[in-house]
Structures are given as C-alpha cells and as structure tokens.
Amino acid sequence: MIASGPATWRFDAIGTAWEVVTDRPLDEAVRRETAAIIERFDAAWSRFRPDSLVSRLARHGGRVPAPSDAAPLLDTLAEVATATGDAVNPLVGGSLEQLGYGAAYTLRAGAAVPAPSDWRAALSWSADELALEPPAMIDVGALGKGRLVDLVLGALPPGDAVVDAGGDIAVRGQPVRIGLEHPYDSRRAIGVWEITDAALCASAVNRRAWGDGLHHVLDARTGEPVRAVAATWAVADDAMHADALATALFFESGPEVAARWRGTWNTQWVRMLTDGRVEWSPGCDAQLFGGR
Template sequence: MRPSPDPLPRPDARPWTQVWRTPATGTTWRVLTHEPLPPALREELVALIDAYEEVFSRFRPGSLVSRAAAGRSDTGPITLDLPAGSARMLDLYDRLHAATAGRLDPLVGSDLVALGYDESCTFVVQDGALARLGAAGGRPVWGRDAHHDGDRLTLERPALMDVGAVGKGALVDLVGQALEAAGVEQYVVDGSGDLLVRSEQPVRLGLEEPRAAGDHPTATPRVSGVIGVVELRRGALCASGSYRRTWGPGLHHLLDAVTGLPVGGERVPVATWAIAEDAATADGLATALFLTEPAVLAAAGFRYDFALLRGDGTAAVSRGLTALPGELFTA
C-alpha cells in the first residue's frame, strides 16, 4: 500500500548513504541524505516535530486541538491561533471538503473516538456511537462550524480535529523546508511512507502490495512484494489504505464524514497512491480518492497523478503516471 521505505536500487543512482531516524506521529520517520545531518539541524528537526504535535496531535491530551475539543459549548466560539503557515493546510481542507461533497472533514475526530480509535487506543466502540456519528448525527462540520482567516481558526462549538488526512504530509513538507533552509539540497523525507523527494537523479520508489495485518491497528501489515514503481526527482508520493489501522470487521480509520462510518464496498479503493508537488496535497488526495472519483478531484483543480486498487480487484491509474515514469504492474 505505502511507498517502499527504501528507494529501489538504480545502477546509475548515487546511493543515499546517510539515514537519520526520529520518532514522529506515533511511528519512526527517516531522512535520507548524501551527507550527515549536523547535530544542530537534527535538534531543530526534533523540536519542529514536537511543536507541531503539541498543536495538532489529538493523541496528546494537552495539545491545542485536544483542549479545543474539551472546551465548554456555552461560552461561545473558540478561537485557535495556529502556527504561522497553517493557513495553507486549512485552505487545502477547504478544497478537499468541497471536492468530496463534505465526505472529507478534519472534524471527524469525535467519530474516530466513538468508534474506539481514541486517545488511549482502546479500540472499543462506545455505546450508542452509531446515533451520533458524522454530520448526519449532529457532529460539527467543516465550513459550517469552522471558519478561518489566515492562520486563525474559529470553531463555533467544541470539536475535535483529526488532521490525519493532510497533517502528516504537511509535517513532511515542513521538515523538507527546514532541510533546505539549512542548505541540504538533496534528500528524501520518509514520514512513515509519505515521501518527499528532492534529488538530482531519479529516485525509484516501490508501491507495496497490501496485505492484511490482522485486527489490531498497530500490527505490521504483511508485504508480499512490490506491485508498482514511481520515479521522482522533485515531488511527493503518499499512500493510504483501509487495511491499515483496522480493529474489527469493517472498522478502520478512513471515514466518510457525512455518515461517520468507515468507507467500504467493492468499488471503493483498498489502497491508493497520490503523486503531487508537495506532501500535504499528495497526502490529502490519497485519502480523498477513497471518497470521490479521481476525475472529480481533477475537475476541482488538483494537479496530481495516482494509482489505486479497488475492493473488487480492479485497478486504475492516471494517464500521466507513465510519464513520471511510473506504472502499476498487472498480471
């Protein structure tokens, strides 16, 4: 499902001899470079990631989004002054929310909690959850109950944001920007499978075949091989899959925000890969492909390439994939 964490070998490519690892977003991230990262830069990256999670991680009780969700509903709107540059992510959510007819919504945090994917990862569906899930169940809705002016976000009532559809990619972009500001011109940022590439030579990335991991979302999915490849010099490749982070029949982290229920069905993808200029956009589109057709996203102005596998065993790729070059292998 996700891009291969190790670029596939090319005989004409300079090897990525330096690999720096750090914990982030509940997993391990890597930065691949040709030269070692200076200690001061590594410390800067650790601080950047920690500061980001202090704002946007719903798994941290003291984060800004967690505190906004715990606010009282009788005290009026809640104003969040987000870090500089957050407007870009909020604008992207505006576009994705509109393009998917409201099915992609960062205010699905309470739905995930009700289904068991909560701060403590209990993975136990709460009593009466079905009656209050999604926009249909009265949960706050992006665009109606949330408004932003630049980096300032206003919630009309308490709501739990889950920025997972875009947020990991946005953080990958921030790490890339920090590397470039420090003079690192060639790198691969691997945010646990969300990849940002800056390289003089093409970096060949494998698309892993999805295999179920079992019922627990922290289990490691089985990988039987590479089912496609993409080559990038500059760009991002992000992936999403409904078989990751599952904790019961039909329970996974990819929700339709209108119903609040996990997406499913034979024609719904089980795995998607999106290629865009930046990781935030690629990350968001990889999720949006579960909720609407690729042509609808293109008509909304998104410029991207993609590959996807559906539940009925069929596949689809964009016309531009072969020009990257890239391909999805077929039998």
C-alpha cells in the same frame, strides 16, 4: 521505508517511523530544528495529546492564536471537503473517536457517528486566529502528515534528500524508485513509481485498522469506514497535496479532485479497489506489475 543512502537518520515521531536520507550527514543543529518542527506540529494538531491545541478546543471551543500553518492546512482541507461533498470533514475527529480510534486507542469498535455537517459555521481560521464553537475535535489526518513531511524537508540543508514518514515521501534531487505496497500482503508490491523533486503519499485500509472492517479512512457523512477502496497512491509537487489527494481518492469524486489539481500540482494517482481492480490517472508514470 526507502533504501538507505549516504547518510540515513531514523527515528520515531507522531506515531510512525521516519527515515531521512541525505547526501551528507546532518549536523546536530539541523536534527534539533527538525525535532522542534515536529514537536510544534504535534503540540498543535495531535488529537492523541490531551495538551494539544485541538484537544483543548475539543473540550472548550473558543478562539486561540492560530498555529503558523493553520491557513495552508485548513484552506486545503476545506477545498477537499467541498470537492468530496463533505465526505472529508475537518471535524471528523469525533467520529474517529466514537468508532474506537481515539486518544486511548482502545482497539474496541464503537458506534458510527457522522461528523458535524455544519462545520463551516463552527470552524473558522485566518493567519492569526483559529476559532471553533461549539467544541468539536479537529482532525487534519487527511493531509497533516504530508504537510509535516514538507516542513521537515524544507528544514534540511541544500542537496539531495528524501523524507519518508511511514510511506508519505518527499524527494529532492536525485530520482527515487518507490514500491507500491499491496494492501493485503505487505511482502508484495503492485508496482513501482520513480519520482524526482516531488512527493508520493499512500493510504491503505490495512494501516491504522483495529477491527473487522474498521480503519482510519471514514466517510464523514456517515461516520463509517470507506468500503470500496483498499489503497491509494498519489504524486504531487508537495507532500501535503499528495496526502490530501490520497485521502480524496477513497471517495467517488477523488479523480475529479486530481483532475482539478493536475495542472497546478502535477498530480497523478493509482488506487486499488477492494475487489482487486486497479485504476490510475491518465498519463500515470507508475510501472504497474499487472500491466495496463
């Protein structure tokens, strides 16, 4: 969580804690609209809800009207998939479920199953339609929370604001200093990062973990959790791209994705490997306590 500001609104949604800090209290209409934005997103993209759009497609496949953000979400997800050699895959949801991270959240290890390698033939989308055949579980976890953070920030009235959804943070206005939590000790930080009118998203193997070596960042080509990287932090102009990059950085080609987006989305990054080494992007503004 970030430090409280002049007006702080805390709530839980999509399985995580949210904190919205603004320079004046939000009126009830803005809060209702924020709740409606989150509900629409969850109803479309949550694989933990049996009534969600992606859950229905997983059962039956077919063609459905596209959610309003299907094109920006899936276009970016496809870009990351291509850049990572399909280590990131929009149909990885089934692999996560098979490994024990499904709607029931059984906390029980299962078998590793690769995601469908032919996802480009199975899944298609436009501004109007989302199509999937044969049925499979779409998972937008690589960047979905970041996209929702952007949508919530966009619904807030003008002025300084920070939206923090479980460590995916978008900042508008005044600069904010954010600690980079150590993945093996939540009481410590490996550094701090000051951002202004930007977003910082983080991912780590100690979050959403349910067994020895089992966590939510899978290599879709094998269905196995990533082993070499412990945590990533990425900064970009918006939270969707920061979230996408934080996911991509778990894979060998992650720095190449960052370099590709650097000029367009002003990306920077830090990552910690499982052996304790820390890497960072050229010109990174983060203050790392271990030195450079």
